[in-house]
Amino acid sequence: MHSRTKDAELIEQTIEFHGHWCPGLAIGIRAAKWALEELGKSPDEEIVAVVETDMCGVDAIQCLVGCTFGKGNLIHRDYGKNAFTFYRRRDGKAARLVTRENFKGEAGRKLSHLNRKRREEGLTEAEEKQVEEARQEVSRWILDLPLAELFHFKEPADPPPQKARIMASHMCEVCGEQAMETRIRRFDEKFLCIPCFEAVEKR
Ligand SMILES: [Zn+2]
Numbered sequence: 001m002h003s004r005t006k007d008a009e010l011i012e013q014t015i016e017f018h019g020h021w022c023p024g025l026a027i028g029i030r031a032a033k034w035a036l037e038e039l040g041k042s043p044d045e046e047i048v049a050v051v052e053t054d055m056c057g058v059d060a061i062q063c064l065v066g067c068t069f070g071k072g073n074l075i076h077r078d079y080g081k082n083a084f085t086f087y088r089r090r091d092g093k094a095a096r097l098v099t100r101e102n103f104k105g106e107a108g109r110k111l112s113h114l115n116r117k118r119r120e121e122g123l124t125e126a127e128e129k130q131v132e133e134a135r136q137e138v139s140r141w142i143l144d145l146p147l148a149e150l151f152h153f154k155e156p157a158d159p160p161p162q163k164a165r166i167m168a169s170h171m172c173e174v175c176g177e178q179a180m181e182t183r184i185r186r187f188d189e190k191f192l193c194i195p196c197f198e199a200v201e202k203r
């Protein structure tokens with residue numbers, strides 16, 4: 001698990017799944033590795049991940065830990081934070097990993113300076129190359145950083161989310177399509193799916 005080759009394999013596997021190599025993926029890989037080592041892999045719903053971002057890092061959680069949207073053991077809260085909570089159902093072991101301030105180091109400062117310049121006045125070709133180099137440097141930095149310097153380890157505020165259940169479906173009286181009963185809305189004595197409900201609400 002700790003060997004270089006095993007690590008290299010995990011990284012390769014994740015890049016293949018995600019499509020490219022980037023700092024966000026590096027963060028996700030570190031969080032996923034913590035979960036694998038401390039809680040184990042999740043072939044079923046045993047491990048649940050609650051992610052507070054929908055960016056690159058989540059792909060590492062899906063690929064390596066086996067928490068996926070389809071299985072219902074990956075839950076997204078749209079808070080825009082680099083925060084990942086993992087729960088193991090059988091014994092309640094859990095932790096919320098949140099990236100620390102300035103975890104990207106010197107290369108990270110260079111990168112955010114260049115990104116600001118790009119937004120405000122644009123970058124020269126040479127600077128675009130520097131961005132690419134800084135991204136590589138930051139990604140490497142994140143992989144090598146001691147885990148305690150990358151993440152705060154916090155107590156999750158909430159208990160683990162409920163297991164995914166099989167739900168009954170209802171037919172929407174506007175479009176005629178079936179939707180899960182928990183997603184059906186009442187409007188004017190009718191049962192409506194969410195898009196149809198939002199459409200009549202806007203009128
Ligand atoms: Zn990415």
Ligand SMILES: [Zn+2]
Binds near residue numbers: 175176177194195196
């Ligand atoms: Zn509908």
